[in-house]
Amino acid sequence: MVVDALEFSGAGRVLEGSRAAFEFTRLCQGLPAPQDTEIAWRVAGRRDAGTGRLWLNVQAQGSVRLICQRCLGSFVLPLQVANTVGLVRNQAQLDALDALETAGEGSDVEYLVADRQLDVLALIEDELILALPYAPRHDVCPEAADEPEPRDEAKPSPFAVLEQLRKH
Ligand SMILES: [Zn+2]
Numbered sequence: 001m002v003v004d005a006l007e008f009s010g011a012g013r014v015l016e017g018s019r020a021a022f023e024f025t026r027l028c029q030g031l032p033a034p035q036d037t038e039i040a041w042r043v044a045g046r047r048d049a050g051t052g053r054l055w056l057n058v059q060a061q062g063s064v065r066l067i068c069q070r071c072l073g074s075f076v077l078p079l080q081v082a083n084t085v086g087l088v089r090n091q092a093q094l095d096a097l098d099a100l101e102t103a104g105e106g107s108d109v110e111y112l113v114a115d116r117q118l119d120v121l122a123l124i125e126d127e128l129i130l131a132l133p134y135a136p137r138h139d140v141c142p143e144a145a146d147e148p149e150p151r152d153e154a155k156p157s158p159f160a161v162l163e164q165l166r167k168h
Helices: 005-010 091-102 120-131 142-146 158-167
Strands: 014-020 038-047 054-067 074-088 110-113
Touching: 005 038, 005 054, 005 074, 038 120, 054 120, 074 091, 074 120, 091 110
Parallel strands: 074 110
Antiparallel strands: 014 038, 038 054, 054 074
């Protein structure tokens, strides 16, 4: 899905859709199969009325299957991306912004040289890859969850509670 980035953002256009995670082949490199989850995505262009600056809002929401680095089991992790990318017209502009940032005077906004043939899905995929955790882990690994719960003697059984209710 290719757009002219300057025209797209200048006109405030929006593109959105949904596709299976496995169709993002770079994202799924090294991830376990099957990648049968869905990822919804949206790219919206915006032009600041005052400054004339051009922006792209990049959003994606879905999930991917990952390998837990603790127990090596696979699990599905929700992924959410929401980023705003500034567009510049050429490499010189980008270099100038980078120089500002190095000097500690720029913002930490991400900039992109506006491409006449911007691949929207590749942009989404870049953001998704950045959102992948470096060392994915279950919150609680299944092995740990399967351990029998310690018996809590202080807790009355439901029958005892019923018995108490009956007495009143
Ligand atoms: Zn685990």
